[in-house]
Amino acid sequence: MKSLPLSLILSGLLLAGVGCQVKNDPTPIGGQPALPDGITLVESVERETADQLIIPYKKYSLDNGLTVILHEDNSDPLVHVDVTYHVGSGREEVGKSGFAHFFEHMMFQGTENVADEGHFKIVAESGGTLNGTTSADRTNYYQTVPSNQLEKMLWLEADRMGFLLDAVTQEKFEIQRETVKNERGQNYDNRPYGLVRERVGEALHPEGHPYSWSTIGYLEDLDRVDVNDLKKFFLRWYGPNNATLTIGGDFDEAQTLQWLAKYYRPIPRGPQVDEPEKPTVELDSDRYISMEDRVSLPMLYMSFPTVSLHHPDEAPLDVLMFILGQGETSLLYKNMVKNGVAVQASSNHGCQELLCTFTIVALPNPANGKTLADLEKIIRESLAEFEGRGVNEDDLTRVKMSIVSSMIYSLESVAGKVTQLASYEIFEGNPNYIAQNIARYESVTEADVMRVYRKYIVGKPAVVMSTVPNGQLDQIAGPDNWERYQRALPDYMATSDADLAYRRAKDNFDRSIQPPAGDNPRISLPFIWRSELGNGVSVLGAVNDETPTTTIRLSMTAGQRDEPLEKLGLAAITASMMNEATLKSTNEELSNRLQKLGSTITFSADNNRTTVAIRSLSENVDATLAVAAEKLLQPKFDSDDFKRVKAQTLQAIQSSKTNAADTVASVYQELLFGRDNPFAYLDIGTVDTVSEITLDDVKAFHAAYYSSKIASIVAVSNFDRDELVKKLLVFEPWGGEKVTRVALQPFPKIEGTKLYLVDKPGAAQSEIRIAKRSLSYDATGEFYRANLMNFVLGGNFNSRINLNLREDKGYSYGARSGFSGEQDYGTYVASAAVRTDATQDSIVQIEKEVRHYAESGITKPELSFTKNAIGQRDARRYETPTQKLAFLSQIVQYKLDDDFVTRRNEILADIGQEEINNLAREHLDVADMIIVVVGDKQTIFPGLKELGYDIVELDADGNLVE
Structure with missing residues (x-):
């Protein structure tokens, strides 16, 4: 068997290390100035030709053991900063599971020099995004920000590496312990099949093996420890010698090295960390x-x-x-x-x-x-x-x-x-x-x-x-022959202050002073080109020459909204059938061709659109588009495929009823928009309606709505306009009749706040939605301004609603609110999944925050935060092909001017407290909202009655419970 020809991977592309230059020389290279004290260049990997598939970088080592990797990419005015610690749940002790994940939470809770929740606030105000993730083997923290904010991010990450523990209090520990419990409830205990991997892990690994427990850990372990146990874990594993700091993007290397020496070199190394042992896992029988x-x-x-x-x-x-x-x-x-x-x-x-x-x-x-x-x-x-x-x-x-x-x-x-x-x-x-x-x-x-x-x-x-x-x-497959063991937990030995060997950094500067941002980077919107195929399909495109890939989205303005009420789910099933066999090829043959090309083609439908998503390596785009055209123009609509797709859809509907988040979404949408509008239901339909859909219905929907007259194409590629349009001519034979959209039916009248309850016996959490009909989408109108108004109420991590329910009360893993809209309708929704025993007060707290904001309005600091956070986000909005494609799709779907982003920036700069407060008073009247709760009725009903609202009980399909 011969190995796969490299030409099939990418024409002219060489592998890393073959034609790239690796230098292992600690002395300055290429005219590079002398390095700061305590920093050593380990190696430099350079690209020798433009088409090599490598990631150029320079690797440095600090004398405290920190590894630094720098990758310069000046294509966009942003930087991505990642700190990865070689510690995950696999480094935990028996009886102290979940510590690595717990500490991921604690690392966002402030340091000696950063206020509580300050990390989120600083990054958001810098126009950035951030998160942290924990696996069995590593924990990482990362930020993507405009390039002028790099020093500030390095200061932030260094502060929680070296100056965290004195700011970690028992109170913060208790709050985050509740947050972790809520996360477990939301993602494990309250989710269908959510505990499968935990149970398999216990049975697969010997007792005490570090993979025998899940990353989130056991609640009983979290309940038996205190803040000092967590601090001890940090001191063991979170030293610079167990970390890799990687920076990618648009930065000045010499300046960055100076900042690294300033902020990181004073942090003392931690204990020696060796490679983990790999204990053998063998089963003697099934x-x-x-x-x-x-x-x-x-x-x-x-x-x-x-x-x-x-x-x-x-x-x-x-x-x-x-x-x-x-x-x-x-x-x-x-x-x-x-x-x-x-x-x-x-x-x-x-x-x-x-x-x-x-x-x-x-x-x-x-x-x-x-x-x-x-x-x-x-x-x-x-x-x-x-x-x-x-x-x-x-x-x-x-x-x-x-x-x-x-x-x-x-x-x-x-x-x-x-x-x-x-x-x-x-x-x-x-x-x-x-x-x-x-x-x-x-x-x-x-x-x-x-x-x-x-x-x-x-x-x-x-x-x-x-x-x-x-x-x-x-x-079941067979009788259980392995019993879940009673965990043998060691006696708990409390960690005292004397057991904590703190490592203190010595600075020659005031670390409490937050570094200023550099000069604002210049933001360039993607250059947009336009064309049109001979059949009238418009094409909007942008060039992305950073990778040899092509991404295309073909859309038709037809979806669930256009279905008959008795055939709900028809648009989704039709799209699924387009993913099946054609008149020329079986589904297996199509899949084989696409996999050998490294390409994907997916048809899907939502409320208002049907979309064909195409992704390809650019060298294979002709062959990929040939498959896409075959699927679009020559679907087979095979009866066996239809039976299978229909069965899968019915099971997806049944499964959605076991998921509280799906249930609450379908119920509140039906209440707001009424049962006479197809889009008020879940996109995949209901059991009754899908059961009635026939293959002839699919063929009729395809004939009526899969028309070039309502289609458009957006594309991002390293090909220029003329090259790509020539390739898109494969769709030119496509025809179709003119299509008239189905009119919306009148929406039901909302008369005062009612509380709608769906019983989910035994639910570990309650899903809450407080919602109303609101503004339709307008990129530069009141809809956009209303979302600016909502930003500090429920539109970011540091919003009033989230800080209240998650950080102050420990009720929820996350809570939010926001406006969403289409061209003809929209909603305002506040949402949270909360602890069952906190259901009543969570509703009280959300309503309190909404009412207070509507009455008192935004503060000057909050307005400044909003302007800074939103005003600097453009630096990271147009980086990837997917992001560019979303930008182009907005323009096409909502018929926007090319400079709508410029107009938005002007609105943001000009908006003031008075306008924000007027918007809040107009759009945040709780009396106009409904409340929908999906949870364990037996536990939560008495508290809900105390709220004083009329309570209407519904089933998972939104029908009245008699």
């Missing part, structure tokens, strides 16, 4: 476990332990994953989904530093009557079929291209490049690992794939987990 849950469908989850991150066998196992269970070319799709046995079946190979797992997941189609035992049998038969079938050259070509193209797409943003550099440094000690990474997949052979299949999968024990709806244990 472990069957099961769980009842509030789900609509049973799910089978099989997990095999394999290797570890970047192990030589990882790449062939990834290839095996694709062949077995990724996409329409896979065996699991053929044997389980294509024939209607399952609504979903796939495989995955997730890799972490200590262990990778090969998983197979399947959900049965209830119309077929199969149990999870039946599904397991088919899965094992599919594995046996693979052994007989083997691996062919087409498999390798397809899979390798899918993997390599995803790496190329990840380079479209500075954040993506920084993330790769940081990850490679943390786990390989080599930011330039991209060459070796691609080479790993290039070298995979048929024999490699068969070898790892036999070594890790066939005949090997796995954890087989069955998750079934409450009361359906007869559906």
Whole structure:
């Protein structure tokens, strides 16, 4: 078997390390001035030709052990700053799970020199965005800001690396402990299938293995510790010698090095950190476990332990994953989904530093009557079929291209490049690992794939987990033969102040002074070009020459709004059918072609539009567009495909009823816009309406609404206008009749505030929506001004509503409010998922904040914060092809002038307190709003009655409960 030709990856593209120059010379190079004291240049990776697929960087080391990676990219006036610590839940002790994630929260709670919640405020006011993430193996904190804010970000990150602990109080600890509990409730306990991975992790790993608990940890562990335990964890793992600081974007290298020396060099190194041991994970036999849950469908989850991150066998196992269970070319799709046995079946190979797992997941189609035992049998038969079938050259070509193209797409943003550099440094000690990474997949052979299949999968024990709806244990794959152990927790030993060995930095400057911003960067909007195809389809485009990729969005102004009420879900099902077979090709053949091109084509429909999203490596765009045109112009509308798509849609609807967030959204939209408007329902329809949709209905909707007369194209590519338009001529044969939009029906009258309650027995949280009909979309009108008004109330992390419910009360993982609108209608919604026992007071607090803001208005500091935060965001709004595409789509969908952003900036600069306050009084009258709550009625109903509102009980479909 030959390796995949590089020409298939990208024409003229060389791999990193082949034709790139790596210098390992600590002396100044290329005329670079002498480095600041305490900073050493480790290596420099440079691009020798413009078309090399590498990420140029310079790697430095500070004498306190901090690793610094600098990647200059002057294409946009922004910088991305990432600090990755080599610590995650895998470094935690038994009985102290969740510490790494907990500390991710604490790192945003202020330092000696930054006020509580100040980190969010400073970054937002700088026009930036930020977050932090925790995995089993690492924790990272990152900001993307305009380039003139770099010094401020370095000061912020250094402050929480070296000056955090004295600001960490027991009170902050208690609040964030509640926030973490709310996060667990929202993302694990209150989510369908949310506990599956935790249960599988317990069964797969030996007790005490660092992967035997989830990253968020156990609530009982969080409840048994105090703030000093958390401080001790920080002192052990959060030293500069266990961190990598990566900066990408538009910056001056010499100045940046001076700032690094100033802010980071005084921070003392922490304890020695060695590479973690990789304990062996072996199962002696299949472990069957099961769980009842509030789900609509049973799910089978099989997990095999394999290797570890970047192990030589990882790449062939990834290839095996694709062949077995990724996409329409896979065996699991053929044997389980294509024939209607399952609504979903796939495989995955997730890799972490200590262990990778090969998983197979399947959900049965209830119309077929199969149990999870039946599904397991088919899965094992599919594995046996693979052994007989083997691996062919087409498999390798397809899979390798899918993997390599995803790496190329990840380079479209500075954040993506920084993330790769940081990850490679943390786990390989080599930011330039991209060459070796691609080479790993290039070298995979048929024999490699068969070898790892036999070594890790066939005949090997796995954890087989069955998750079934409450009361359906007869559906499980097999009787449980492994019992969830009672965790053996060590006696708790409190950490005293004397146990904490603080490391104090010594500065020769006043670190409490926040660095000023540099000169405002010059923002350049994407240069827009226009054209039109011969059939009248308008084309709006922009050039992006930073990566050799092309992104296209073809849209038609027809969607759920245009469906008959008795056929709700028709637009979505029609779009799904467009993703299936054509008159010329089967779905498997289409999928095979696209995977070998490294391309994706997806049809979808929402309330008002049907969209074809196309993404391709530019060298393959002609072949990709040929597939897109075939799908658009020659759909087969096969009856077997229709049966499968319809069954999948029905199951998606049933599943949405078990998700409280989906339920509350569908209920409040129906109440606001009425049952006579199709868009008031979930896009996928209802069980009753979808059950009535026929294949003829799909064909009729396609004939009526898939018309070039209501279509437009937006595109971002490294091709210029003439080149790309020539390629888009493949759509010129497309015709169609003129289309008239369906008129909106009158909206129901809202008469005073009512509270609508949907019972979700046993829910760990309550979903709350306080909502009203409001302004339709207007990019430079009152809609835009109203969102400016809402920014400090509920439009950012430091908003009044979020600080109240999350940071002050610990009721919620996050709370927000905002205006959203289409051309003909809009809403104002305040939302939160809250602790069940805090449901009543959460409603009180949200209403209090809204009323107070409407009565008292915005403060001068809040207005200044709003102007600064929103006024500087443009520096990061047009970086990636996806962002440019969204900008172009706005112009097309809402018929905006090209300079609408300039007009917005003028509005922002001119708006004052009086106008903001008038908008608040006009649009924030609580008496005009309805309240919808989805939660455990038995627990929350007494408190809701005390609010004094009329309570109307509804079911999950929005029908009155008698």
